[in-house]
Structure formats: structure tokens, C-alpha cells
Amino acid sequence: MSEYTHIFKGTAFTSKSATDVHILKDYLFFINADGMIVKTVAPEQADYQQLLITYQDQNNFHALAEGQYFLPGFVDLHVHAPQWAQSGTALDIPLYDWLNTYTFPIESKFSDLAFAQEVYEDLVSTLLANGTTTSLYFATVHKDASVLLAKICAEKGQRGLVGKVVMDDPEQNPDFYRDENTKTALEDTEEFILAVKDLAKTTKQGVYPVVTPRFIPSCTDGALKGLGELAAKYDTHIQSHCSESDWEHGYVKERFNKNDAVALHDFGLLGDKSVMAHCNFLSDEDARLFAETGTAIGHCPISNAYFANSVIPIARFHAMGVDIGLGSDVSGGFSPSLFDNARQAVMSSRMLEDGVDTAIVAEKRGVPNSRITINEAFYLATAGGGESLSLPIGRLQENYTWDVQIIDTKISTAKLPIFDQNEDLHDIFQKIMYLVRPENIREVWVQGNKVHTRD
Ligand code: GUN
Ligand code: FE
Numbered sequence: 001m002s003e004y005t006h007i008f009k010g011t012a013f014t015s016k017s018a019t020d021v022h023i024l025k026d027y028l029f030f031i032n033a034d035g036m037i038v039k040t041v042a043p044e045q046a047d048y049q050q051l052l053i054t055y056q057d058q059n060n061f062h063a064l065a066e067g068q069y070f071l072p073g074f075v076d077l078h079v080h081a082p083q084w085a086q087s088g089t090a091l092d093i094p095l096y097d098w099l100n101t102y103t104f105p106i107e108s109k110f111s112d113l114a115f116a117q118e119v120y121e122d123l124v125s126t127l128l129a130n131g132t133t134t135s136l137y138f139a140t141v142h143k144d145a146s147v148l149l150a151k152i153c154a155e156k157g158q159r160g161l162v163g164k165v166v167m168d169d170p171e172q173n174p175d176f177y178r179d180e181n182t183k184t185a186l187e188d189t190e191e192f193i194l195a196v197k198d199l200a201k202t203t204k205q206g207v208y209p210v211v212t213p214r215f216i217p218s219c220t221d222g223a224l225k226g227l228g229e230l231a232a233k234y235d236t237h238i239q240s241h242c243s244e245s246d247w248e249h250g251y252v253k254e255r256f257n258k259n260d261a262v263a264l265h266d267f268g269l270l271g272d273k274s275v276m277a278h279c280n281f282l283s284d285e286d287a288r289l290f291a292e293t294g295t296a297i298g299h300c301p302i303s304n305a306y307f308a309n310s311v312i313p314i315a316r317f318h319a320m321g322v323d324i325g326l327g328s329d330v331s332g333g334f335s336p337s338l339f340d341n342a343r344q345a346v347m348s349s350r351m352l353e354d355g356v357d358t359a360i361v362a363e364k365r366g367v368p369n370s371r372i373t374i375n376e377a378f379y380l381a382t383a384g385g386g387e388s389l390s391l392p393i394g395r396l397q398e399n400y401t402w403d404v405q406i407i408d409t410k411i412s413t414a415k416l417p418i419f420d421q422n423e424d425l426h427d428i429f430q431k432i433m434y435l436v437r438p439e440n441i442r443e444v445w446v447q448g449n450k451v452h453t454r455d
Contacts, residue, residue: 035448073133075385078327163212228268
């Protein structure tokens, strides 16, 4: 019996840095029983031919066909799982109205476990089919339905980081959808953490409990403080929304006379395992606080276009040393696909860029050096997400998990325009990033297990 559970051969793309993509042409990848990449071998290496001869006839050897490529599985840093049921609707109204008239009513329905099961199963399958191997989820205020989401991730093989949402302030939340009071919010969160930690023991890929104050406006001071303490006690991840909209940013300023980032920090909610969604209106000082504490930004470019009318300066925050990954923000963002969000991240950044040809137009507009490339958007969707969560995911290299999507560029219903067999591989990479549809995602693997096959 081989010491490897699986061996794969094929061409892979993985981030070398935020700006550069490493092309691993015809590499061998050796996966152990824990689903980790334990060895990669390039064709130039002396033992490559011998390894091929040894393993290629075994039934755990998988060679990609022509036109197929490995990408790391995507890491979605911001998904509202219950909102899948309303994806694509009501995006023409402001955030505050959207929450109160659409979102809270739909989320309140997740007290019904049968409804939760139907929506959550469909969402997790859809995300896997779109190449998302790790998701950081907001569930709802309901403890049992939140545990159910973690259970569905465990069963379907996705790496789910799941939060029971806390919204305990009776002044700010509707009576039909909130925690009963601060005490029950904290008790339910603690029970939720313990239940998910238990569940995690049954999985290979891991499921993780996440401390989740929805955002400062929905929580009392007591809940925010208690949640910071629970995260410290159990060493959990933390997620919330930060400086998303003018309304939210202004609300926090008025309540605490501080920026959102500073207020979250003072409640013990920033740190190496914290991911804050949106962050459109982060000041440079806030960004420095993120960099110092290791707090990451979940960048949600589609959602930001709708609810914040805003483009976050990714390039600037990256240069300041802030970890950043990509989020779909289902359903503030209408698409469950991180391919779509990566494309929007590039397009939005181009709109922020100084677009004036000063030889023709004298006036200055936009912000210089704002544009990001498709390489950087790929990094956000993969390695940047892994770094944000402090997990060894998002890269195809040794000591990382075998989380991959196998892209087939030759599927008859979604063929990519590749006409030259010797086309430059970086050009093929760009075509994949811009043109792939779910049909092109032939297989998805998480931690060495196959979790999706295109049918
Ligand atoms: N702020 C508080 N709750 C939400 C939510 O569900 N979606 C978005 N986009 N922002 C929020
Ligand atoms: Fe959100």
C-alpha cells in the first residue's frame, strides 16, 4: 500500500504572491490520508520519470486530460446562508430598507428546520459546484438551524466556518427576528460553539464555529463584550460587518464617537482570526489597526456596488499589510460564484483608478494606482482567503490542503476560445478566470475528498 492516498498529474495555477501566478506545468501532486499535499514534483526534477513509472498504473493516480487544469478551491469570506432564498431580489433599495423589509423576514423563517435544511443543502451544493471549497457563513439567530448548516457542510464535505448571528438589541431589531435578550444570545452562542466543535471531530476537512455579532447596530454593548470574551475563551474565528455603508458607519460614530474598527477592537473583536466584511469606509488609521491585529477584510465587490455605491481601495490596503480575501455576500451580492466576484473586483478597481488622459483632459479624477489585475483577484479568491482565515488553504503547494477545482476548457456547452495547443499558459489562465462557467468545473475536491462531479 502506497503512503499516498492520491497522486495527481496536471498543470496547475497557484498564487506565488499577491500579484504573481505560479504556473506548475505537468506537475505531480502527492496527497496523504489527511488530505494534505505532502510532495510536489516538477518534470525537470530527477525523480519525476521514476515516480511516474511507479505510480501511473495505480488506481489512485489521476492524470488530467488535455484542456484540463487545476485551480485551488475558492475561499468565500462572506456568505449569508439564509439569504440564498432571496438571491437576486430587491437590490435596488438601500441597505437599511433591504434588511428590514426583505432580509429579516426571510431570515426569521429559519426557525423552521425543514425550510433551513432545504435552503442550506441547495446552497452548499451550489457553492461546491461553483468551486468554493471553504465558506465563512453567517447563519441566522437560531441556534439549531445554525448547527444544521454546519452539519450540512460536514456531510457534503465543504469546509464551513459557521456563525450563529447575534442581534440582541430590542430597540434596533424587530421583535419577530432577534435574540430574546443579551443573556440568551450569549448562552446560545456558547452552546453553538460547543456543538460545532463536537461536530468538527467527525470531519476530515473541519467545520468551525464563528462568533458573529451581525454588526454593531444590532448588538448591545453587553453582547459585544460577551462575544469578545467567548471568542477568546474558545479561540474561535470572529466575523461581522465593518464600515459598510454611510448609514452604518455614521451610526457607530454617533453611538461611540469612534470609528467602527476601533469600537470592534475595544470589544475584543479584532484579531488574527477575525474577518470583517466590506470595510468600504475604513480610514488609514483603521487599516493600520487591522494590519497590527491581523484582522482581515472580506472584500465583496458586487455587493459594494449595490449597497455602498463604493469601491474599496484594495491596492492601498494591501500595501499597508492588511490581509484581504473575497466574499460573495450572498445575497447582497447576487452571485454565488467567486469567478463573478473576482471579475467584478477587477472592474470596480478600474473605475476607482485615475482614468484621465491628462494630455487631453486637464481635470484630475479617480485615485491613482487603484487598479488590480486578474492575478490579484485570483489571489484574493484563493491564497488571500486562506491567509485571512489563518488556515493552510488556497495554494497548491506542500503542507497545504488538497482543495482543488478541475477546470475543463473543452466542455462542449461552454468551450473556452483556445485554438492554439501551445498557447501561453498565462493567457489560458486569464481566459479561465474571465470565461469559466459552472459547467467548466468538472470536479471539486476538499481535503483530498471528491465532493462534486459535474453531471
Ligand atoms: N449589515 C448587517 N446585516 C447585513 C447583511 O445581511 N448584508 C449586508 N450586506 N450588510 C449587512
Ligand atoms: Fe453581509
